[in-house]
Amino acid sequence: MGARPSGKSSGKILIGLNASSEYMSIQYASKSYSKSEILSLLHPRVARWYSRFEPTPPQAMAIPLIHNGENVLITSPTGTGKTLAAFMTVISELASMEDNGSLDDRVYALYVSPLRALNNDIRRNLLVPLEEIGLNFRVAVRTGDTPSSERQRMLRKPPHILITTPETLAIVLNATRFRRFLTPNWVIVDEIHALFENKRGAHLSLSLERLNRLVSFQRIGLSATIWPLDEVARFLVGNGRSCVVVNASYAKEKDIRVETPVPDLIHVNADTLNKEMYRRLNEIIREHRTTLIFTNTRSGAERVAFHLQDSVAVDDIGTHHGSLSRDVRLDVEEKLKRGELKVVVSSTSLELGIDIGYIDCVVQIGSPKSISRCLQRIGRAGHRIRDVSKGVLLCMSHEDLLECAVMVKCAYEGKLDRASHPKNALDVLAQHLVGMALEQKWDAEEAFGLVRKSYTFKDLSWDDFEKTLRYLSGGYGLEPYKVYGKIWYDERDRVFGRRGKYARVIYMLNLGTIPDEVAIKVYSLPGKRYVGNIEEEFLERLEPGDIFVLGGRVYEFVRSSGVKAYVKDAKGKKPTIPSWFSEMLPLSFDLACEIRRFMGEAFRGGVGLDELKRKFRVNEWAARSLLNLFKVEKEFLERHGVEPDGRSLIVEEFKDEDGRQNLIFLFLFGRRVNDALSRAYAWVASKEMGVNVGLTVTDHGFMLTIPRRKKVDVYWLISRVSSSNLKEILSRAIRNTEMFKRRFRHVAARSFMVLRNYKGHEIRVKRQMRNAESLLRVVSDLDDFPVVKETEREIMEDVMDVENALTVLRMIERGELEVTPVRTPVPSPLAHGIYLSGLSDVILMEDRLKLLEYLYRRVVEDADDKMG
């Protein structure tokens, strides 16, 4: 876990300890400069304008560093003046240039942010000071929505400050006529915490290296709360470059409370809980001017906003999430700014910094899953830096309560959970190689060197790099028809370049890392009430009668028509098919360990009501619920002869009404570790029993469902998976899962193997989907096919947390944790959540002959069921 770092005073650049060619120096600033010191650095007119403000902590620390030419990463909460900190130097320098007439027609500062709406805001925020100071530089926004007339104008009069998104930057790099104006002195990357952990960030880092090849620039990164800062700094500047970190994360005070809306969360029925949630929400809304409510899912946001209409005027409510149209979202943002809304309900999009005006309280329903996210969300409250960020975490299950209580305690102790980033993503690489080939002919080794300057590709092997080149040039079976390659690659001379008249169109129209998902709206019959969205891919699998979980509720599929699906309520029935589309954000392993540590303490009698309220900031009811939870768990363990010392890993074994053995592993390690462990165990069981195994995975544990009256012994199962064979088992296990097919499709799209737009016309996702399984089968035969390899890597490294799964296995092997099977007639209260959450995936038998046999027996033996 990360703790508050101690700073060193910033000064000259020190060469890092690693004396190899990869020297990297990351330093932490702690010196705060005075207002007069800062003003003395700025151009007089700019200084005069800035003098009306008191420098905020990030400004006081960062402005002189930026002025000095350092690469800087600033981390601080929203509303603390980060953006201005970044732009002061830019404005000041450009003002000097304007004065002595040396301001050319080119881009001097490039500002990149992942959110489009933000870009218009930034522009406004820049134009105001520029106007007030009396400066005449050109500021322009360029995104996917920018009309071509605007883009034409930019060719004639290039902006001095260009505001854009990561995707558009990659496009602009290949805009032959505009590219020559793109020679920035400064590159500012905003919301870097939202880019670091995913492929969007990896994509951006390659764009920056491509840009950097022809022009050197200073890099400034702006981030909300995230850890570890070293990594993020290295990600920002790339390999071999130095950076100073300005950590002003504690600039804003916070007041976070953990609550539950009922006196006893453990013994309450769902309807009462729901009713009381709205009662409490309404209370909070009434007490505050504007409340921002976060749910974890889009359908949740819709539902809450809908029900709030019972007590709040519909015009005072705004809903904001990614499935809504841009106009609707902009409208909500505008209304918020003008203070016209009493409450806004959002899933995640408002987490990204938008200057949205006055919010005096943030409510999070359910667990935000990570300390960073919790702080990022709560940090939206309190507009000005002196305001306290006030937030309530409203817990709706015992899992929520455990997570939130420990999360908040950690937040107050200055601890954060570790963020990780995707490394060596070959699909992202493929996109940029095509882009690079479009620019010119390349020496492959030089290109390799460029790619490796990106921190996310620093360990890329030449072998993988070359395989990707080969794949793009039409290798892997397309040899006789090399005309279908997007690049040509001469393996002997190690040179590559563009090929074909469509390479450019493919690149421009298919760029991007966010997978194309068509959202199918689901309505419940009778009455056609909207209940949520599913993916088109999921719809393809559905057959009438299938029962699945959506938004926490159970439904039976009736029929579909176009982009609409119709279901009927199936409350009380058990789901019959996996809901692998519901991939919620995972609880971090670090936090999961803290929670386990906390529970261990609680069992030893170490936690009382007062301490809970004080240290964990829980309200009376939440405190009592927690104590109740510990009591229930302790009783359960003792009843089964298990010592409640926090060392036991309980595995509940019970037979469901279909006669299937269900094993519920109460492994509180977070979803990413559980995704790994569960699949390893499931694969072993599948191999041994010759059956497909159903998998349910949550942050608090996982469940294996063994069909056909087969049974597996828990001790035997545990013995078959060890820290020495886990990786090997997993690389085989993941191949035969639905998850693999799904991720393969996304990776195939990113790798330009399956296009969403070819030769200028859009291709419907439905048609792409049709062949995913057979496509996968066909390419699986190929050796080391980059698209398959990247799918594996993505699952093994980004989705699953194999390293920490190994840690858990080692703890079991050393006896620090003891697996204890327990037989129960029904799932215990602790296992309930896992049992009800609906299947997540299926591990299929590897042996295709056995599989066919199995399906045959299923048809022949279950003669009464409708089979097939």
Next chain:
Amino acid sequence: MLTIKWAKLLEDLGLMIEEIGALVVADLHLGYEDVLREEEGIFIASQYPKMKSLILEMLEEASPDILVLNGDFKHEFGEASLQEWIEVRDLIETLVKEKVKLVFVRGNHDNFIVTLLRKYELPLIQEARIGDYLFIHGHRLPTQKAEYIIMGHEHPSIVLRDEFGTKFRYKAFLLGEYAGSELLVLPSMHPLATGTVINRERDYISPILKFTDVDSFTPFLVEPGLTVKQFPKVERLRR
């Protein structure tokens, strides 16, 4: 492979009829990958090399006197593409070298190969009658009667589900009856050509299947390269 009364169903998707010494394959759809590319934006290697080697292997093992290509040898694609021509010519030239009589039955996609076949003096016929066996593609009703009718065109497949609702799709041979004759429908040899899910749909492409009770047909599911397995009748596999 699996033996039925009058033929052997091969796990490489071919059919061997000993009585007349004929090996039969159907629906190769050479050039299909071009369609995938142009219409669906999918870039995938040609499956021709794989199909070619499977056919050669089957020829080697079964040593038939006759090889029947039962329609849709190629996938018509507007102006025939480069890939199509290379592959079609290559396969014809390869097969011509094998010591086997070639019979090309015309499928609905086989439009431009007449001239090419003529070069090798190979006719392209609508229906091929060899002994008691009638070979047709299946996009039209047969004009002759025969004890056994063998067709392609439909690309039959069967969908099965496991306990957890996972769907598995298998190519299948279908054995049934049509107007007093025994009817066998061959699966498509092409790994990516989609077809009709026999146990889910009722709207068949072939007019022949429209005029018979497909529910009473017996499906033989194929795990390519591994096995062919007989399953209960189609009606038992419906939901």
